[in-house]
Amino acid sequence: MVLPDNGSGYMYAALNLGHFGPKLHRSSNHGETWEEVATPAFPEAPKDALEAKSVAFIWILERGIDDCLWAGTVPAGLFRSTDEGASWEFIESLNASPGAEEWFGGGYDDPGIHSIAVDPRDQNKLTIAISCGGVWHSEDNGVSWANKSHGMRAAYLPPEMAGDLNTQDPHRMLACPADPDRLWVQHHNGIFRCDETDGYWQEIDAVDPSTFGFALAVHPEHPDTAWFVPAIKDESRMPVNCALVVTRTTDGGETFQKLASGLPQAHSYDLVYRHGLEVAGDGTTLIMGSTSGNVWASVNAGDHWQQIAGNLAPVYCIRFAQADS
């Protein structure tokens, strides 16, 4: 995970060293040099505790109120830093919320927080997404939380449990920056859209070639415009018919365009992970990277793509950084 500078003074990169655990580094010179800072950590559990968690890796980093840093982790934990990563506070209230004990792992052994949306109109308002734990909302900067997953559907559970709020598997959640009441989710079971005014997630189906995927991008100005990268669900994680496409809606999910120009249409095994697709502030420049180490860019909202890198290591995260003025 990486968090660009964008005027804050520091760029952050979260590492998972494998042998030596998760680490967090920051750079004050756009990546020229780096320094290690503190890594979020769960408090030591009492000896008789049923579970004693340890951060496996940082899954998401975002900025919040007064330029604080938010970090979401696997296992699911929310952490806040008010000193640019020198120290971290565990937001215990989230894990203590009724229903949190039902969360379980999706893709990893443990549940995790991969999406944090801070309302730009009131940064006390946070919405986070947990795989698998649903969508949770706080109105008071993380003091208290409520599950906001109504309308989501989990086909991987016994039928009578499909609507359970605390075991939904949103793969990625984003709010429209210009209209934060509009939320989009790429869920394990498909695409969902929510307007904060009614707080109910509408499932959007019948998207060719698939509603399954991980990645999501939302237009910075137009809440009805969003992009997805479809894949085969469950059986094999690769593009449908080995043809990589991006799907785009410009009418809130009523219709979708299948965008394939410039993308491989045969023998593509590229999977784009949840943080592997990003739209720039202009709403027309997009970039995406795949687990096969390929990177494509589009300068016309996805109408055409051009490969800009290949043979990289698996790409987990792509973010745009503001250029120096």
Place this chain on the structure above:
Amino acid sequence: MAKVSFTPNLARHINVSSMTMPASNLRNLVDAVCQKDARLKPYLLDDQSRLRKHVTVFIDGKQLRDREGLSDSLDDHSEVFIAQALSGG
């Protein structure tokens, strides 16, 4: 005084040298080492002060026996080597 040294792979991340510490068992030694150089703790131990899953320890040429409690005994001549475990790749 037990002598403890570290895999060169750790030096890629933090500059650390061999050291000698008084310790009657591995738990005491690891705690003393992490107290002497606080940077080591998050590299060797997890949030619950357990030995990281993919870190292992050799005592006088034999792999540790008690990963949970680190109760393996040491004596004044013990040589301890802290390494990355191949389970981590």
